[in-house]
Amino acid sequence: MQQQETLISHINEFLPGIDQTLSAAGVEVSERSMKAAMFFVDHLVLDVEGDTKENYLLKSWFKPIFGHIQYWYEKRYGQTKVHPNRFLAGVLKHHGAFFLLHIPLTVAKPQGDGTCWVTSAKDVLPGEDPASWMTNGPSLEQMPPKQLAALRKEATNTATRLRGIRNHLMTADLPVVAVRAMANSVLRHLDKAAADLSAPGPEALSLSVWDLHMACEKVMKAYLNQQGIPYEQTHNLRDLVATSPKTHDWSAVKTVLGHFPSEQRVMKWRYQEGGVPSLNDLWRFYDVALEVCSIYAARMSRRFLLDNFSVQIRRPPWLESD
Incomplete structure (x- = not known):
């Protein structure tokens, strides 16, 4: 003693x-x-x-x-x-209201021999219920079955795309420190947008669009940097798509960006000018941002794939209970 x-x-x-x-x-x-x-x-x-x-x-x-x-x-x-708590922040629309999703980064499955399988999830894995990740939401137990199924489908879609974006950005070959930092900040912008979309007050809603725009802009510029393609210092997402290499078909990106506001309009909302976007518009903007980030992140070159990579670890003795 x-x-x-x-x-x-x-x-x-x-x-x-x-x-x-x-x-x-x-x-x-x-x-x-x-x-x-x-x-x-x-x-x-x-x-x-x-x-x-x-x-x-x-x-x-x-x-x-x-x-x-x-x-x-x-x-x-x-x-x-x-x-x-390490998680990705997503957002879910339910009855015209936005709810925050806390999406776990890893999935742990303890074993009986004192070990644990830990998976860095790229997708929603069997046994997971993304609807349960909704914070301060309605009771799932009291929700009608069809409504709950639709909610789970939407939560699964959002969680799968966010986990995929994280996985693809994490594994991308980005040796230049500044470009790696740019790519790492993409998810931070998506986190902030989700927090603002689910927060009360029109000011937060207007600010969310700026972070959605920045997530798209940064993932595009990180991709162009990786590919060695010069681009103008611009906030114009459509110009950045036009600069992207013709080795890929970017028509899907061009199509969804047709439903995303111009940088001038985004800047006005950032300064609380020009009113507040409708909830339906905001939901569409969020969907566009996830799609753009998913496409560009997936097309980055990488040497290794870590799709739902799992490791089995043993609990060290200095963490064991007495």
Whole structure:
């Protein structure tokens, strides 16, 4: 007991400095518990009685070190920052109202032998119910069967496209840092648009169109950059389609963009000018943006495909329950 108290005292002495270093390096709070524990063992633990530091992540003595450091971070930053929920934000239209969808990035299937299959989902997998991902929505149990089936179909469509966009952007060969950053921000714009579409107030609705436009613009420009095709510095989506290589048929993109507003109109809505788009128009704009992003992301070149890639992992001893 005294040894454990001494260990905790030493950890507490060094943790503020370690955390300051990690913060200065730009490490996210959710990643700091493990990095801080590894730093402590690598640099501050000189010897382990009756054992070695080799492969210490698999050693049971690492458990109290990691456990206390994680507890320290939870007290310092709160549970949400240390254990954030990772999801894609989508939107669903039901009875003329928009509802937010929280779409999981991975699907975990625990096994009886202490392992777990974790799948990075590209599609909606068997056993998943996308309708249940709707936040603050109506009761699914009390919904008429036909209505529930239609809702599930729409939620599945949205979730499949968003997961596909993420998968294709994640696996695309984008070695230029600036282009990779541009591609990575596409989903952030779609997340923000979904949040604004499902938020109360006309201001949020108007702002959502700007993020939908930016998602389309950035995925197009990231694709053109990857293909080595120069383009004008423009917000005009139709000009960017015209610049796209003739090795692909872009007629589907041109067709759906016929139902998307011009950049001038989008800019007016961004500054709360020109009224507010109707809910039906907004739903159409959202559908267009998902389609454009899906097509361009899928056509990026890549060396590896990770379609519903699964790995089997074993729970490390320092996370096992007492």
